[in-house]
Amino acid sequence: MVASEFPRRLYTKGFEPAPDKSIGYYADDYRLVPALKSALEEDEWEEFFESLLGVFLKFHELDFGWASRLVHHMLTFQIVCKQRYKIWSLIGTTPVRFSLHEFEEIIGLNCGYVDDLALTDLLSDDTRAFWELMGVDAESGPSTIEIIEACSNCSSWSRDDRLRLGYLGIYAGFIVATRPGSSTNVNHARLVMDLEGFKEFPWGRIAFQHLINSVKEKDLSKNIYIEGFVQALQVWVYYALPDFAAEFGEPLPNVTEEPLLLAYKGSRGRKNVKANMLKQARIQCCVAKDLADMFPVWDDDEQDPDIVKIVSALHDPNFKFSKNHWPLGGVLGAHIVKSEAGKRSLPSDESSRKRSRTASASAASFVGDEGVGVVATMKAHFDQCFKSFSTKMLNGLGSCEKQIKLLTEKVESVERAVEELTTGSAKHTEDEPTHQQGTGSKKHEGCQGEAYHSNELYTIKPHMEAYINLLRLRLSKHPEWFVSDRICFLNSMFATVWRRDYEAFKQSEPNADGSEKLLPPGAYSYYTSELPIYCQTKKTWAYDVDYFYSMLHIREDHWVAIWVSFVTKHITVWDSHAATKHASDEQIAEAVEPLAVMIPYLLQTCAPDDDKWRFPYTPFTHSRVPGTEIPQNIQSGDCGVYCLKYIECHALDLPFPPELCDKNMRKIREKMAAELYDET
Known part of the structure; x- marks a missing residue:
């Protein structure tokens, strides 16, 4: 051949x-198996563990090391x-x-082999009752998050119902393993009403088809x-x-x-x-x-x-x-390949690692190769490029020196701004709209202008606001770069204003059902992502947004980064001075409390009436990542840059690099300034 x-x-x-x-995944959610184990009795867990589908539970116990590369x-x-x-x-x-x-x-x-399922007649009274027991819409397949929540409320259920919940967890969290908040195939999920039939069902074929369909639609350059x-x-x-x-x-x-x-x-x-x-x-x-x-x-x-x-x-x-x-x-x-004596050669693996990324087409989009040869095609392409770009290239070379000088001046300008506190806080009027329906009563009237006269707000630095805006711009242009398109970035003004207005929230009188407490001005606009105004996404929290990033001011002299998850109802704090405990655990808890309390209140207040049960008033939990697990700031004055880099790395699903350290701070600042100049 x-x-x-x-x-x-x-x-x-x-x-x-x-x-x-990165290649991320949703399979084996770290919360799922512990939740299932706590929900089942010991003998139920043993039966569950030794069943055909127990292979996933055994796999979970291996703590398997994922190798994306x-x-x-x-x-x-x-x-x-x-x-x-x-x-x-x-x-x-x-x-x-x-x-x-x-x-x-x-x-x-x-x-x-299994036929495509069209089991529209499976919504029996027993099925409807079990779905109601789980708190799930009878017309939808339960999501991983809904199953995890049901695990905490199933102690009074029958043995069979608890086992059904366990098998649904395997189906949602391993077999199809979609986004934790996404509904699963309801026809497949309803099969759990027949426990023995569910265990014998050809789930291997379903799992394989779901996996390979997802793989073939991905672009490996992103x-x-x-x-x-x-x-x-x-x-x-x-x-x-x-x-x-x-x-x-x-x-x-x-x-x-x-x-x-x-x-x-x-x-x-x-x-x-x-x-x-x-x-x-x-x-x-x-x-x-x-x-x-x-x-x-x-x-x-x-x-x-x-x-x-x-x-x-x-x-x-x-x-x-x-x-x-x-x-x-x-x-x-494909690229042009050097030719010598009629033979083609390609660069070594070492040199090829230094090339720029070029393949942007999805493998799934390829149907057939009807074109001409690679070398001929690329030769024609480059001939055309050189013909059309020759004048532009000469002009560009001639202006290189001028551009470098201009960039240097911009970098120095931003460096000076970094060292100064902003004195023009009143310019941030985009963050203070009038009261929007759904965030409380008209009690907000008259407080619009107050937010920018608090001494605390004068600590906001322009480079922090600018870089957060840069991340928002990148997310709008290239959502595929980020860990998900269901995220948002909030400026430091958000947390600062909410902390300031927390006392007014606590003192305001609610209705009998707990509603109508006084939320900060502009809360609804944040909820619908109409704030900040720059690069609006207009995505609704907890529906279109799974989590957001922002910054929190501590002790009036220090910034920490926060990651607020609507999925886990948890706030993660990244502190560049965590190792030194510049801020105590009590001070962190005090600073986080306004967000932990008022965010779930906002979600419950704004949710449709038939969805309010999903958003209890229960405050979010929080934790501070130990200083041994993230880069730390030894010298003072750079906490804002550390915050921005924590947020950027996590949002891009990248590890926090060891290069993020004090000795590299000037270079990091210069690179950030250059990125701001180049992109905005």
């Missing part, structure tokens, strides 16, 4: 998307496959497959979240490269009869993942099983003749894949 008979690489070799974007590399090694429910990746010169067959080997669940049991993809790498798994997958000893899912602890943060994968691929072409068993020919293979040729080659004992079978050019991320 020759190279033209096999499918092409999805990405040109050496120009795959760099693995510097490992999965990323495996997905960028893909070759073009037109089959909807299969992925083929090229490790070295050997293609390996991820299909229902491999998924069944990995997860050990029933993966038998931060992504994958729904479904994504950890199976990591075990797939171990399955395909046993020698690699033995060295890097932390295999568990004496595991023989369990599914592959329970054979490894996984590994976090390994360096040179790609190089080691390819090294092991050269040593061992594929998993040590009979090829006919590993790669059976399926009916849907006929949909893609190129894949049939791969399977046939794998079954041929006399055939051996070589690099000549796999041209370097792919259908995505």
